[in-house]
Amino acid sequence: MASSSSPAYYQGSFLISSTPTRCYLICQPCSPRPHRRKQNGVRCSVAERRLLFSRIAPVYDNLNDLLSLGKHRVWKKMCVSWSGAKKGDAVLDLCCGSGDLAFLLSQKVGPNGEVSALDFSWKQLLVASARQDQSWKSCYNNIKWFEGDALNLLFDDTxxxxxxxxxxLRNLIDKPKAMxxxxxxxxxxSKVSILDFNKSTSSFITQFQDWTLENVVVPVAYTHGFSEEYKYLKSSIADFLTGKELxxxxxAVGFSDARHYQIAGGLMGNLVATA
Incomplete structure (x- = not known):
């Protein structure tokens, strides 16, 4: 599926089009959905979540480094490795945020490959695009940024x-539809590799995870003026699926194989599913 006319292509911008025979422009924000999900007493709509991630966009990368002591970079490299991406591939980074995984994928697929990176927050995409423009790595030129809906991907089949x-995935209202x-x-x-917080079945890991969120993550976020935004983490993890459920x-939706790996002592997890 492609648009009847192909708008101008802006490298390094989230406002992107590509050739009519391939993926095409998603240049308008997806409409806020009226559906609101209750999360342990917290009600959070799609529009509210988009606003949340837009607010934290300017400090998102720095907070990730600080809160994980830089370990999130290792976990993301593992995620990309599990995806099986290789030179010349066409790959997608879904819910790409500020672009960490997209940049790693860019290096994997090389200049002859292509990376599509999609998110629902245009402010996150602006940060990602700025990072692309400021990089000295020429391979990053193979990344195209799209603003769109993970539940209605405007890309061709297969x-x-x-x-x-x-x-x-944890932040999407309809996980079966997303899958x-x-x-x-x-x-x-081909494979999808999904990195996220692990909803553990171990009471010890759950208690440690809760303690870390309440005593490390939220206080650190508070110093940056984002404590309310990061309080959402705990309820979103509580409402997430366990590794077995993932x-x-x-x-159930049709993948031929699926394996969930616990990493970081069970605090994080990575689902690898084969189409």
């Missing part, structure tokens, strides 16, 4: 050789 999702869309745009035999979901 288009991508690999897909990554970093800390995004179906991922499966639809993946080539048969595997079951992937298989």
């Amino acid at each position: 288009y991508f050789d690999a897909i990554t999702v970093g800390y995004g 179906k869309e991922i499966l639809r745009v993946l080539k048969p035999g 595997e079951e979901l992937a298989k």
